[in-house]
Amino acid sequence: MAHFFRRSQILQSKVLRTLDPKKLETKDILDISNYDRPVLAAAKAKLGPHSTTLSYPTQSQDVFVRARISYGSPGDGFPPGTRGVLYMHNLSLYSYVAGMSVRFRVLDSLDEKDAFSRGTDLKNKDGSVWKIPLDRVLRIQSYWALRDVLIRDGLVSLRVVARYHRPTHEPKPQTTMLPTLAEPFLVDFACEKVSLVVEDGEKEFSMIMRAPFDVDRLPSQYTGQGILKFELKEATKTQTRRLVLRVVEVVTPPNPNDEFRQIEGTLLKKTFKGGMFERVWSRRNLAAIPPCLLAQLK
Numbered sequence: 294m295a296h297f298f299r300r301s302q303i304l305q306s307k308v309l310r311t312l313d314p315k316k317l318e319t320k321d322i323l324d325i326s327n328y329d330r331p332v333l334a335a336a337k338a339k340l341g342p343h344s345t346t347l348s349y350p351t352q353s354q355d356v357f358v359r360a361r362i363s364y365g366s367p368g369d370g371f372p373p374g375t376r377g378v379l380y381m382h383n384l385s386l387y388s389y390v391a392g393m394s395v396r397f398r399v400l401d402s403l404d405e406k407d408a409f410s411r412g413t414d415l416k417n418k419d420g421s422v423w424k425i426p427l428d429r430v431l432r433i434q435s436y437w438a439l440r441d442v443l444i445r446d447g448l449v450s451l452r453v454v455a456r457y458h459r460p461t462h463e464p465k466p467q468t469t470m471l472p473t474l475a476e477p478f479l480v481d482f483a484c485e486k487v488s489l490v491v492e493d494g495e496k497e498f499s500m501i502m503r504a505p506f507d508v509d510r511l512p513s514q515y516t517g518q519g520i521l522k523f524e525l526k527e528a529t530k531t532q533t534r535r536l537v538l539r540v541v542e543v544v545t546p547p548n549p550n551d552e553f554r555q556i557e558g559t560l561l562k563k564t565f566k567g568g569m570f571e572r573v574w575s576r577r578n579l580a581a582i583p584p585c586l587l588a589q590l591k
Contacts, residue, residue: 309335312381312395312439313446319403321378329370330363335438338445360438362425365418376401377412379439381448382424384544385479385520391469392479394424395439428470474586477522477541482506482515482555493583500582505574508565514553518545521561525590526575536576537561 310321325331337358364371377399385393400412415423430436430443431454443449468488469478480487487502504510520542527534538561547554553564553571561574579587 309333309379309438309442311446312379312442313448314380314398314409316446317378317380317403317409322376322400322403323378324376325362325371326373326375327370329368330361331371333360333362333438334358335360335442338441358437358441359435360440361435364423371415374399375415377415378403381427381443381446382414383448384518385542390477390479390520391426391428391471393427395427395430395443396422396424426469432470473589474523474582475589477520479544480519480521482517482519482547483513485512491586493586498583498586506563507568508563508572509567511564511568514551514564514568515547515555515562516551517543517547517555519543519555519557523590524560525587533577534579536579536582538574 311317335358363369364375375397377397379395379397381393382396383390383393397415398409398412399415400408402408417423425436425439427443427449430439431449440449440454444451444454468490471478471489471491474491478489485504487500487505489500489502491498491500504513506513506515519540521538522541524537524539525534526537540555540557540559540561543555543557553562555561562571563574564571
């Protein structure tokens with residue numbers, strides 16, 4: 294069961310049954326218009342003997358776990374008309390990929406079959422989509438009510454949850470958090486920077502790729518979105534290893550008039566010489582990457 298609170302007072306009572314778009318119904322609709330940082334309380338996931346894998350902030354016997362969601366800066370409050378449903382947004386065929394997110398679909402009813410598709414995702418003030426990245430839902434304590442609902446839905450497996458550990462701080466926006474270097478992740482092929490944080494034992498290893506799609510750091514000529522995965526490739530002539538990225542899946546097609554495209558199943562490309570040619574993206578200097586992370590790619 295789920296409840297929303299404003300400060301210490303109950304905003305409304307709802308049963309948060311699911312975050313699966315295929316299962317959502319009109320009775321799941323929430324109205325959080327004008328409310329600042331509402332707290333969502335949901336029943337803990339009950340998974341028999343395996344439930345010990347899940348960690349909670351206290352050893353309390355309380356059957357509820359809570360999540361606090363917010364819009365913009367503290368005190369802003371969600372905009373008028375924020376009526377709809379929270380849902381898991383997953384473009385990929387994979388059940389879980391770092392970079393997926395929980396979003397809010399604005400709509401008034403789900404009585405008609407195409408009602409969900411006719412709704413629109415809540416936007417931030419700058420026009421970008423409001424979302425909570427899935428890696429944060431799994432790691433950050435303030436989102437664990439959403440985590441447990443995703444587990445009950447079968448949208449995220451307990452095995453995936455077990456690979457994540459709560460960090461000492463919440464990462465910066467636009468940073469994708471990976472439990473291992475071998476984990477696939479979502480990337481926008483038009484982005485100017487890819488920022489990753491990979492678990493390294495009790496520490497975290499940061500990887501920032503600026504202008505990843507052009508050698509001369511020019512704006513990307515690629516569009517669309519895809520699922521990428523690191524691989525180690527050995528050069529036959531020099532017997533040296535380099536880090537490459539494979540396009541595991543293209544989840545959003547490129548613009549039809551694009552001259553260059555990232556192709557599913559092939560290695561990631563980047564342009565060079567003023568955007569006239571392509572070559573495979575690679576990282577040859579591996580000295581800064583912890584050996585234990587590289588070992589995960591074997």
